[in-house]
Amino acid sequence: MAKKQKAWIHVGVPGAGDVVESALVHHRAALVELGVASLAHSTAESFRAAVEITRSHKDWGLKRADVEGQWTRLVRRAHKTKSDIVFSQSLLAAATADQVALLVDALAGYQVHVVLTTGLDDVAPAIAQWQAACRKPERLHVIETDGLGPAQVWKACGKVVGFGTASLGLDDLPGASATLQTLPEALREVERLARRNASLEIRLEELDRKRRKLKRRLDSAA
Known part of the structure; x- marks a missing residue:
């Protein structure tokens, strides 16, 4: 019997673990060489997928159509790599049991693993929700992040999933600065700004799509 591919879902409450999402995207090409495919090619993609799963589009000023089908598209695309897959998004920490089940449904055929990085918040509800998955x-x-900086959390996640991080640095990543390592509130602000930027990216993508559609109409009428 062929060995099942693994699907690694990182669920991090706000804190030092936030770096994992950006690191996976930043090192996407290198990770493929290591046998792990990042589901998201950008933080906007991972944000959009998590918003779809948690049905929180209205909270972010988005329409349902902006995120509809995003999670399934990412899984299907990554499945073509024939590698283990990995995804990270802190919004998933708030997912309900039904929403977790929806996420897992798209991972049929994979052996699902969940990596939960803790913070200062109570993680018991998140553990209960994701254990079933x-x-x-x-x-x-479960990786305890209290007292750990982003680089240490990233290394710990890599060890669990099965890849080394020695050559996968964090120097160019937002929110990985050492000055933020012991400032939970500052990290939450970084997360908020990152989500806001991802939301703006989605809107810009939609505007660009409309612009190209209008241009085609004008060209055909000329």
């Missing part, structure tokens, strides 16, 4: 207790991995 793993099917087996040993597939839920």
